[in-house]
Amino acid sequence: MNSVKSEDLSVTDRTAAKETPWALDKLPPFPWIATRLMQMYSEPEVSISDIGRVIAMEPVFAARVLQLANSPLFATRAEVKTLSHAIILLGLKRVKSITITRALGDYVAPALKIEALRACWRNSLAAAILSERLARACKLDPDFAYLAGLMRDIGRLALLVKYPEAYANLLAVSQENSYDLLATEYDLFEVDHCQAGAWIVADLPFPPELREVIAWHHETLGPRPFRMVHLVHIADRMADALGFAVVKPKETPSFREALELLPAEARGRFSDDADALTADVDSRIRDWAAS
Numbered sequence: 001m002n003s004v005k006s007e008d009l010s011v012t013d014r015t016a017a018k019e020t021p022w023a024l025d026k027l028p029p030f031p032w033i034a035t036r037l038m039q040m041y042s043e044p045e046v047s048i049s050d051i052g053r054v055i056a057m058e059p060v061f062a063a064r065v066l067q068l069a070n071s072p073l074f075a076t077r078a079e080v081k082t083l084s085h086a087i088i089l090l091g092l093k094r095v096k097s098i099t100i101t102r103a104l105g106d107y108v109a110p111a112l113k114i115e116a117l118r119a120c121w122r123n124s125l126a127a128a129i130l131s132e133r134l135a136r137a138c139k140l141d142p143d144f145a146y147l148a149g150l151m152r153d154i155g156r157l158a159l160l161v162k163y164p165e166a167y168a169n170l171l172a173v174s175q176e177n178s179y180d181l182l183a184t185e186y187d188l189f190e191v192d193h194c195q196a197g198a199w200i201v202a203d204l205p206f207p208p209e210l211r212e213v214i215a216w217h218h219e220t221l222g223p224r225p226f227r228m229v230h231l232v233h234i235a236d237r238m239a240d241a242l243g244f245a246v247v248k249p250k251e252t253p254s255f256r257e258a259l260e261l262l263p264a265e266a267r268g269r270f271s272d273d274a275d276a277l278t279a280d281v282d283s284r285i286r287d288w289a290a291s
Contacts, residue, residue: 023189024199027158033058034103037096038147039205048087055083055099061106069098072287093143100147101128105288108157111164116171119246120160124153125285126244130235130277137270138231138263148213148232155197155214156246159189175247182218194218226263234261242278244285 036054040046055062062083069080069090074097080086087095104124111117131149135142160167166188174184182192191199198215209228217232237258240249255274262270271277 021189021191021196021199023159023163023191024196027200028107028161030200030204031103031107033061034100035204037099038210040096046092048084048092051087051092051095052083061102065099065102068102069095071290072284074098093141097143097146101150101288104150104157108161111160114164114168116168117160117164119171120153120156122285123239123244123246124150124157125288126239126242126281127152127232127235129281129284130238131232134231134235134262134270137266138226140228140231145228145231148210148228149235151210152213152217152232152236153193153197154200155195156193158200159185159193159196171247178250181247234258237261242274242281244281
């Protein structure tokens with residue numbers, strides 16, 4: 001990847017085309033409930049009742065949120081019985097993380113019948129879990145980091161939902177020939193998943209910091225200040241290094257090299273036990289599958 005100076009980052013660079021790229025025309029709509037909750041994420045005065053009302057508008061979905069809230073993926077210490085209980089016990093930000101995980105999982109579910117595409121969703125979950133852990137070490141917001149890691153590849157998820165067989169074939173060809181995945185996406189769709197993601201969220205009420213992550217998380221970023229896009233870039237590399245890559249590389253990326261990208265003061269607060277970290281991430285992803 002090219003090195004990009006932090007001061008040069010602009011989501012508009014990723015969405016410069018005046019017309020919708022053909023591959024993104026008439027995409028399956030992103031779940032409205034996730035869009036609304038992301039908007040509420042940046043509203044400082046949002047209340048418990050506001051969040052509860054949004055989730056409760058879809059009773060079946062609300063039940064699935066409670067099921068996920070009680071799964072080991074989110075490690076709740078007491079049984080969560082109602083939405084209001086969930087919000088009080090877990091906090092607004094945590095409930096948003098749980099709800100958006102549920103909504104995004106439901107969005108991609110039809111495509112996950114294809115085994116190769118399940119690796120994409122596992123990669124999204126792995127990056128979310130790792131982003132959350134990295135944020136604690138870096139003293140950033142772990143709940144927002146979880147969402148940023150989960151949402152970073154929304155462009156890829158949208159492409160595979162609309163073109164499941166084509167995207168599965170793209171993964172197979174990239175795997176067999178060691179092709180660069182972003183370049184292969186562009187060859188097939190005339191847009192890569194970072195560009196697609198930036199386009200998709202351009203008109204959605206998402207926080208600017210999340211837009212930056214979606215557009216730039218694959219780039220080798222320039223000078224600090226260290227912020228969420230840097231953190232998610234590290235989580236992305238760690239997910240690959242720990243065995244959660246979308247396409248299995250011929251040479252496993254270095255976990256140590258990814259760890260070295262953390263600020264020095266954060267490195268000592270993050271576990272360097274790759275095996276234990278892999279087992280924890282894998283266990284939490286399995287819990288998602290069972291929820």
